[in-house]
Amino acid sequence: MDESSNHQSTGSMPYLIGISQILGVAALAVTGTWMSHYRGGFSWSGPLQFNVHPLCMVLGMVFLCGDSLLVYRVFRHETKRATKILHGVLHIMALIISLIGIIAVFQFHKSSSIPDMYSLHSWVGITTFTLYLLQWILGFIMFFVPGVGFAYRTKFKPLHSFFGASLLVAAIASCLLGITEKLLFSIPKDYSKMVPEGILANSLGLLLVAFGAVVVYVLTREEWRRPPLPEEQALSIDFKTLTEGESPTEP
Amino acid sequence: MDESSNHQSTGSMPYLIGISQILGVAALAVTGTWMSHYRGGFSWSGPLQFNVHPLCMVLGMVFLCGDSLLVYRVFRHETKRATKILHGVLHIMALIISLIGIIAVFQFHKSSSIPDMYSLHSWVGITTFTLYLLQWILGFIMFFVPGVGFAYRTKFKPLHSFFGASLLVAAIASCLLGITEKLLFSIPKDYSKMVPEGILANSLGLLLVAFGAVVVYVLTREEWRRPPLPEEQALSIDFKTLTEGESPTEP
Numbered sequence A, B: 001m002d003e004s005s006n007h008q009s010t011g012s013m014p015y016l017i018g019i020s021q022i023l024g025v026a027a028l029a030v031t032g033t034w035m036s037h038y039r040g041g042f043s044w045s046g047p048l049q050f051n052v053h054p055l056c057m058v059l060g061m062v063f064l065c066g067d068s069l070l071v072y073r074v075f076r077h078e079t080k081r082a083t084k085i086l087h088g089v090l091h092i093m094a095l096i097i098s099l100i101g102i103i104a105v106f107q108f109h110k111s112s113s114i115p116d117m118y119s120l121h122s123w124v125g126i127t128t129f130t131l132y133l134l135q136w137i138l139g140f141i142m143f144f145v146p147g148v149g150f151a152y153r154t155k156f157k158p159l160h161s162f163f164g165a166s167l168l169v170a171a172i173a174s175c176l177l178g179i180t181e182k183l184l185f186s187i188p189k190d191y192s193k194m195v196p197e198g199i200l201a202n203s204l205g206l207l208l209v210a211f212g213a214v215v216v217y218v219l220t221r222e223e224w225r226r227p228p229l230p231e232e233q234a235l236s237i238d239f240k241t242l243t244e245g246e247s248p249t250e251p
Helices: A002-006 A013-038 A047-074 A080-111 A120-143 A150-186 A196-220 A230-244 B002-006 B013-038 B047-074 B080-111 B120-143 B150-186 B196-220 B230-244
Strands: none
Touching: A013 A047, A013 A196, A047 A080, A047 A120, A047 A150, A047 A196, A080 A120, A120 A150, A120 B150, A120 B196, A150 A196, A150 B120, A150 B150, A150 B196, A196 B120, A196 B150, B013 B047, B013 B196, B047 B080, B047 B120, B047 B150, B047 B196, B080 B120, B120 B150, B150 B196
């Protein structure tokens, strides 16, 4: 057992993590270019306030959330405590930035007398963000608050991981819906003529899908999971012995 | 080893599979209702040909593909051969039905002089379908054509499973984009007034997301994977011994 967990081959993982970062930064650059070059740039008041929304959502709910999930793969040989703190810090940044993005679009709707929450983009988006908030709070209570039993944490962990990856995918789906809506509102006649803005925004959609696919692929490879450090392993085996009455030497 | 694989608890899996079927059938019913009640029904010619597209894509690329992935969990105690054939038959149906759906929309575009392949929906959709075709062909060669080595199959299987689930998710994302496009084309002024058609179509989007989430959750639970039958286990252990020089009695 010790042998198999210590002798882990990371194979193509470093390359895939590199590719994910290139895709993520490219998605951010394309969002920024779209909003600044074609949609007039950014401002916290007036019609340009809308443009803050896509940039913040791609940065917060996609890029930072995705990177936060990768922390346990990238820093596999650091202590659990250090990786956990980094995971938490990235999620604090993601939460604040996406909250700014959500406030931006609601304020823009209000000042422009546009109704809220009627579109599929808004339904999927707000459901994703609400569940993200719930995941955030539950994750904080289960993994950061001291005193929560090891058995509870172990039981909750796979659910937390599944919902983490699912919410990243839902956030990306929500971005794709936002891209489609924005294009059909901004260039309703020109979109079908394959104008550069349409091609750029469609490419952003594919970049986001590719980012999500690579991140989820890395996360779901069983052999690339963070191996427990020797001292963690000893602890968890002792605990297993205590709770389940198993011998630590058994497979 | 034998003990742990035979003594598998399926826990909430039967309920989740039941829920997935309710969600899938509801999504199909809502698509049918939307197209027949609000969009004039179905026909293989004229403007109503479009309506064949959403129904076929939801049935083929989402419902049948999703169910095909669940086959190995639902029929966990049948022989591998029987489950494999059912998996293949469901995918043949999915392929034919979604091909009809794609032909329908291209023919409708042609007869109505609407340009093809400019939208993000079409980009994500055609990429998903092309990769699905590739996955179909590779899967057929690797798992149905006799003579492919056990070692190759074992290596290819996790990739095949990952891409299967990913393509289901991509198909659902593509459906969401299609729903948004269709609503903004059909009821551009009324959508923001929360008319019943908008609410119905948005609900379809949420049903599809819920279907995908439940299916992928069931698929990714390690403890619910199909346990090898005793005769398969003996075979694979023998093979492992031959190829890796390991003792079959070792964990």
